[in-house]
């Protein structure tokens with residue numbers, strides 16, 4: 001089932017962007033007012049318009065009378081006319097009077113259609129290369145985005161986004177689970193369940209290593225160099241897709257079973273500074289897991305990374321520094337004698353740190 005949703009968030013344009021946005025608001029207002037004037041006059045002479053005829057008229061006069069409007073995306077002008085057309089239809093049907101002319105400072109905004117902008121994380125990318133930081137990323141994963149309204153009120157800027165989303169099926173998920181996100185293992189749950197990396201990944205990684213070596217031996221900018229570069233890029237893309245698919249299935253599975261999901265907080269900023277590509281790819285997957293769970297699961301709780309979740313016994317709290325080395329996959333607590341799987345124990349500690357009790361499980 002699909003449902004309509006709207007969200008509004010603050011946006012933070014810089015000085016230059018504020019100038020451009022203000023211009024866009026001005027052009028939207030001008031488009032509306034000039035077209036409204038034309039529609040009113042024509043109506044008196046028994047001439048009615050539709051969206052296409054008034055749009056055509058506007059395009060024919062704007063170049064001569066208002067050449068500066070070209071600095072602003074045509075999508076903004078089109079949407080202004082579309083909005084006006086809706087109101088004028090009601091006038092033609094005898095339901096309403098013509099709307100008033102738009103005054104400056106009164107509903108300072110413009111709207112554009114969903115195909116004219118896109119999001120990358122917390123950035124909204126508007127036409128004419130305007131990339132603006134938003135206060136928060138999209139609250140849902142939309143199937144379709146209809147439009148965005150950019151507005152200004154009291155010196156602050158906002159984006160209101162209208163979209164179509166898939167509604168979650170009736171949630172039968174229950175209980176809480178802790179997840180330890182890993183590199184070799186995609187994720188380990190506090191229940192002992194493990195999700196592994198897709199098998200194909202190993203093959204692609206090997207291929208990438210081979211292709212990178214081969215690329216470095218080629219003469220830069222030669223035909224063969226370009227060929228090798230394309231091949232390498234293609235393999236990267238395949239690797240990313242294989243991982244994305246695995247993450248999709250995994251997060252759907254976990255969120256269908258558990259109501260509350262506890263995760264370690266990832267330091268995205270630090271992560272993105274990482275230059276090593278292999279590390280970068282796994283970091284990117286962790287980011288993807290988090291993002292997917294946030295819109296699929298009922299509730300996601302974050303736990304800070306300040307304590308060594310893998311070194312503490314989840315049963316008696318005794319810290320065992322021998323576990324520090326990543327090569328230790330299994331260990332036995334010197335105090336209570338519990339046999340631990342490194343990742344399951346870490347996942348259980350994450351769950352505890354999120355304020356939940358762990359049930360004893362026999363996973364070994």
Ligand SMILES: [Zn+2]
Nearest residue numbers: 313316333336
């Ligand atoms: Zn113990």
